[in-house]
Amino acid sequence: xxxxxxxxxxxxxxxxxxxxxxxxxxxxxxxxxxxxxxxxxxxxxxxxxxxxxxxxxxxxxxxxxxxxxxxxxxxxxxxxxxxxxxxxxxxxxxxxxxxxxxxxxxxxxxxxxxxxxxxxxxxxxxxxxxxxxxxxxxxxxxxxxxxxxxxxxxxxxxxxxxxxxxxxxxxxxxxxxxxxxxxxxxxxxxxxxxxxxxxxxxxxxxxxxxxxxxxxxxxxxxxxxxxxxxxxxxxxxxxxxxxxxxxxxxxxxxxxxxxxxxxxxxxxxxxxxxxxxxxxxxxxxxxxxxxxxxxxxxxxxxxxxxxxxxxxxxxxxxxxxxxxxxxxxxxxxxxxxxxxxxxxxxxxxxxxxxxxxxxxxxxxxxxxxxxxxxxxxxxxxxxxxxxxxxxxxxxxxxxxxxxxxxxxxxxxxxxxxxxxxxxxxxxxxxxxxxxxxxxxxxxxxxxxxxxxxxxxxxxxxxxxxxxxxxxxxxxxxxxxxxxxxxxxxxxxxxxxxxxxxxxxxxxxxxxxxxxxxxxxxxxxxxxxxxxxxxxxxxxxxxxxxxxxxxx
Amino acid sequence: xxxxxxxxxxxxxxxxxxxxxxxxxxxxxxxxxxxxxxxxxxxxxxxxxxxxxxxxxxxxxxxxxxxxxxxxxxxxxxxxxxxxxxxxxxxxxxxxxxxxxxxxxxxxxxxxxxxxxxxxxxxxxxxxxxxxxxxxxxxxxxxxxxxxxxxxxxxxxxxxxxxxxxxxxxxxxxxxxxxxxxxxxxxxxxxxxxxxxxxxxxxxxxxxxxxxxxxxxxxxxxxxxxxxxxxxxxxxxxxxxxxxxxxxxxxxxxxxxxxxxxxxxxxxxxxxxxxxxxxxxxxxxxxxxxxxxxxxxxxxxxxxxxxxxxxxxxxxxxxxxxxxxxxxxxxxxxxxxxxxxxxxxxxxxxxxxxxxxxxxxxxxxxxx
Ligand SMILES: Nc1ncnc2c1ncn2[C@@H]1O[C@H](COP(=O)(O)OP(=O)(O)O)[C@@H](O)[C@H]1O
Ligand SMILES: [Mg+2]
Numbered sequence: 001x002x003x004x005x006x007x008x009x010x011x012x013x014x015x016x017x018x019x020x021x022x023x024x025x026x027x028x029x030x031x032x033x034x035x036x037x038x039x040x041x042x043x044x045x046x047x048x049x050x051x052x053x054x055x056x057x058x059x060x061x062x063x064x065x066x067x068x069x070x071x072x073x074x075x076x077x078x079x080x081x082x083x084x085x086x087x088x089x090x091x092x093x094x095x096x097x098x099x100x101x102x103x104x105x106x107x108x109x110x111x112x113x114x115x116x117x118x119x120x121x122x123x124x125x126x127x128x129x130x131x132x133x134x135x136x137x138x139x140x141x142x143x144x145x146x147x148x149x150x151x152x153x154x155x156x157x158x159x160x161x162x163x164x165x166x167x168x169x170x171x172x173x174x175x176x177x178x179x180x181x182x183x184x185x186x187x188x189x190x191x192x193x194x195x196x197x198x199x200x201x202x203x204x205x206x207x208x209x210x211x212x213x214x215x216x217x218x219x220x221x222x223x224x225x226x227x228x229x230x231x232x233x234x235x236x237x238x239x240x241x242x243x244x245x246x247x248x249x250x251x252x253x254x255x256x257x258x259x260x261x262x263x264x265x266x267x268x269x270x271x272x273x274x275x276x277x278x279x280x281x282x283x284x285x286x287x288x289x290x291x292x293x294x295x296x297x298x299x300x301x302x303x304x305x306x307x308x309x310x311x312x313x314x315x316x317x318x319x320x321x322x323x324x325x326x327x328x329x330x331x332x333x334x335x336x337x338x339x340x341x342x343x344x345x346x347x348x349x350x351x352x353x354x355x356x357x358x359x360x361x362x363x364x365x366x367x368x369x370x371x372x373x374x375x376x377x378x379x380x381x382x383x384x385x386x387x388x389x390x391x392x393x394x395x396x397x398x399x400x401x402x403x404x405x406x407x408x409x410x411x412x413x414x415x416x417x418x419x420x421x422x423x424x425x426x427x428x429x430x431x432x433x434x435x436x437x438x439x440x441x442x443x444x445x446x447x448x449x450x451x452x453x454x455x456x457x458x459x460x461x462x463x464x465x466x467x468x469x470x471x472x473x474x475x476x477x478x479x480x481x482x483x484x485x486x487x488x489x490x491x492x493x494x495x496x497x498x499x500x501x502x503x504x505x506x507x508x509x510x511x512x513x514x515x516x517x518x519x520x521x522x523x524x525x526x527x528x529x530x531x532x533x534x535x536x537x538x539x540x541x542x543x544x545x546x547x548x549x550x551x
Numbered sequence: 552x553x554x555x556x557x558x559x560x561x562x563x564x565x566x567x568x569x570x571x572x573x574x575x576x577x578x579x580x581x582x583x584x585x586x587x588x589x590x591x592x593x594x595x596x597x598x599x600x601x602x603x604x605x606x607x608x609x610x611x612x613x614x615x616x617x618x619x620x621x622x623x624x625x626x627x628x629x630x631x632x633x634x635x636x637x638x639x640x641x642x643x644x645x646x647x648x649x650x651x652x653x654x655x656x657x658x659x660x661x662x663x664x665x666x667x668x669x670x671x672x673x674x675x676x677x678x679x680x681x682x683x684x685x686x687x688x689x690x691x692x693x694x695x696x697x698x699x700x701x702x703x704x705x706x707x708x709x710x711x712x713x714x715x716x717x718x719x720x721x722x723x724x725x726x727x728x729x730x731x732x733x734x735x736x737x738x739x740x741x742x743x744x745x746x747x748x749x750x751x752x753x754x755x756x757x758x759x760x761x762x763x764x765x766x767x768x769x770x771x772x773x774x775x776x777x778x779x780x781x782x783x784x785x786x787x788x789x790x791x792x793x794x795x796x797x798x799x800x801x802x803x804x805x806x807x808x809x810x811x812x813x814x815x816x817x818x819x820x821x822x823x824x825x826x827x828x829x830x831x832x833x834x835x836x837x838x839x840x841x842x843x844x845x846x847x848x849x850x851x852x853x854x855x856x857x858x859x860x861x862x863x864x865x866x867x868x869x870x871x872x873x874x875x876x877x878x879x880x881x882x883x884x885x886x887x888x889x890x891x892x893x894x895x896x897x898x899x900x901x902x903x904x905x906x907x908x909x910x911x912x913x914x915x916x917x918x919x
Contacts, residue, residue, distance in 0.1 A: 447633075447635045447637060449633040449634070449635050449637035450637045450638075450639060452602075452604055452624070452631070452633070452637065453631060453633060453637035453639075453698075454639070454650065455604075455624050455625050456602060456603075456604075456624050456625065456627075456629055456630070456631040456699075457625070457630075457650055457651030457654060457698070457699075457702060458625045458626070458628075458651055458654035458655060458702070459625060459650070459651075459654050460625065463654070467650075468639055471641045472639075472640060472641055
C-alpha cells in the first residue's frame, strides 16, 4: 500500500498543477464564452436572443451551411487524393522518394492563407496565369474566388496530413495480407477495396477528423479568397473585431454553436472509429518495388505533378519576394527591396516570433512530458480528465480560443490581454497535443518493468524518472516538439485576435501586409518563414536520424 | 547477507476478486525457492508483493524479523530479474550494472571493481561497454542477472526470466542461474510455469493453483508423492485410473477394474475413515507400468507408439476403454505393433493412490 501511496505524492501534485492550468486557461475561458452567449450585453439578463438572431437570419445560417459544405468537401477530397498518392508511394519505387515525402510535408507546413494569397497571385483576376491564358488564348479562366478557391487551397493544404497518416498505416500492413487476398482470387481494384481499404479505414477516420477540424477552423483562407462566400470563422472574426456594430456576445454565441457542432462530429468519429479499431503490425511490410514501363512513368508523373502543384504557391511567393516592386505592384526586374522593407518596417516581428515560440516550446515540452507521464502511467480520475482537456484544442477553433481568452482576461484580476503571456498561453494550449501525443506514444512502448527495475535497485521516483524514463522518452518528445514548433511559428487564427503591436508575429505580419496589399513585403516575410521551417525540419531530421516526421 | 522470508496469511485482492486467499509460506535463508503453477495462478502477483510493487490486502511478509509490508520497494534490498529483462536501453552494460550501486553511496573505484567482479561471475566481461541492443537474448539475460545481484540483495526475485529465450539457451541459462545463485548464496524466489525448469533449478518448489499452494516440497517429493491429482498431472506426465481399495488384515488391496488387483502396503487412510471399500483415483506415471511376460495383469491393446531413442512411448487402450501412456526402455527387439495385446502391472511402491475427489494422497512416502 505504502508503495502506491508514496507514488501519489509527487505525481498527484504535478497532476493537480497541470489540471489547474487547464482549468484557468481553457475551461474558464470557454465557460466565460458560454456565459456571455446567454447574457444580453446591455441589460445583463439571461436571454436566448443571440441564438435566435443567428438562426433566424439567412445571412448567418448560410455561413454555417457554407462552413459545413467547405469542410465536408475538403475532407472528402483530401482523402480521395491522398490515399492513392500514399498507395503509389508505398508500392512503387519513386526516384527521390524521401525528398518527395519531405516536400509534401513542407507543403502543409505554411499557414493556409499564404497558399490562398499565392493562388490569387497566380489564378486571381489579375493573376499571372489568368492573364497569360487570356492574352494568348483569349479565354477567361474560371473564377478562383469563393467556394472553388477555398476548396483548392485547403485541399492542397490538407492532403499531406492524410497522406502521412495513410503512409504510416500502410507501413503496418503485412505483405502477406495482400498475398493472402491474391491467393483467394482478389486482385487489382477488388483487392484494394476488399482488403486494403478496410485495413486503413481507422487511419482514414483519424486523419479525416484532423482535417475536418482544421478546415472548419481555418479563417485566413476564406478571409482572403472567399469574397462573398462567408464561413463561420470569418463571421465570428468580423463580429468580434469590427469596431462598428460588432458584438462580443453574438460572436460568443456563434462560437458556442461551432464548438458544439465540432464536439458532435468529434464524438461521432470516436464512436465510429472505436467500432472499427484494431491494431496491426507487419512482420514483412509492403515494399516499394521498381515498376517497369507505362505504370512506372504514370506513377512518377502523378507523384511529381502533385508535389509540384502543392509547392507551387510557396515557390511563387519566394519568387515574388525577389521582384522589384513599385508601391504595391510588381514591376520588371529583381531586387532585395522587399527584404529591406521587411526588416526596416517590421523587423521586430521576427524577434517577437522567436521569443514567443521558444518560450512556448519550452513550456510545451515540459508540460507534454509530465502530462504524457501522468496520463499513461498514473491513470486515475484526475489524469483521465486531464487527458480529455488536452484534446480540446482539436475541437475548439483557434480564433474561438483567442476570443475566449481575450474576453476572460481583459479585466482584473487577471488582465493579461495584450501581453506576451496571453500569446504564449494560447500557443501552449493549442500546440501541446502534438508533443503530448508523441510522448505518450513512446511511453506506451516503454515496458513498465524498466521503471520497476530502477526502483527495485533503490532509485527514487524522481531519479527513476529523470535517469531512466525521460532519456528513453526523449526521441518521441522531440518528434512531437518539431511539429509544435512549426505550427507555432505559422499560427494565425489565435494570434490575429490576441496580438498587439508589441507581440506581432511574422505570420500575423504577413497577413496584415497581404491585406494592405504590400505583396512584396508579405512575400519576403513568407520566404523567411519558409526558410525557418525548412531549416528546423532539416535540423530535426539530421539530429534524430529519421527520414520523416510522423504526425 | 541473505534472509529468511516468512509469509503469513497473505491476501491479495484486485477490487472484489481475491487472487490470493490467505497464503502462508516460509522460504529459508539462501534457498532457491520456486513458485510453479499454470498461467494466471498468481505467481507474479505473489512475487510482486514480495518486491513491493503490489499492495497487500492482508497478512504479513517478513524478511527475517522485520515486517516489510510498509517498506518501499527500493528500501527492501531486493534484486529483481524481469521477464522482459527491463534492461535500460540507453545505458551500456556497465551503466546498467552500476545503476543500483550508484544509489548506494559507493566511491567510483568501488563501483567499478564491483561491476568487474560481477561481470566475471556472469561471464560477460568482454561486453562491458556495449549498448544493450547489440547483445543477444542470453547476454541481455546475464546483464539483467548481474544488475540484480551486484547490489548484494537480501533476496533475489526472478519472474519467468527464461521464457524469452530459445529452448537450447533456456537450458544453458538455467544451469548458469543455478550455479551463480549457489555461488552468491542469495535467498532466491523464482517464478516459472515450466515444471522441468523448476525441477532443474530449485531446492524447493511450491506448486500453486488459483492462489493456493497445492504442494510444497523438494523436486523429488513433488514428483514422487504429489499431494493431489492436480500436482500429479501438472508435474511430469501421469495416467489417472479409477479404481477401488479394500482393507486386508495388515495391508490393502488395490483393484484396477475387475481383472487386476495388487496388494499394497504403504497406504495410510485417515483414522476417521472406517469404510471397508473406497473408490480411489490411482496415478500411474508412464514409467511405472510393467509389461508382463506371463499374461497377468491388465489387458491392453497397443494403439500407437513413439520411438524417442532411449525410451519408447506406447499409447494403449485398457479394457475399460481408457487410453493410457506407458514408457519402456527401448530394446533391440521389435517395437510392439498397433493392435497387439499386452498385459500390464504397476510398480506398487511408486504409484500414488488418492481419494475419490483427487484431493488427498493416501500413499505414504516412507517406503520409497
Ligand atoms: N492488475 C490486475 N488487475 C486485476 N487482475 C489482475 C491484475 N494482475 C493480475 N490479475 C489477475 O490475477 C491473477 C493472477 O495473475 P498473475 O499473478 O499474473 O498470474 P501468473 O503470474 O501466475 O500467470 C490472474 O487471474 C490475473 O488475471
Ligand atoms: Mg506471471
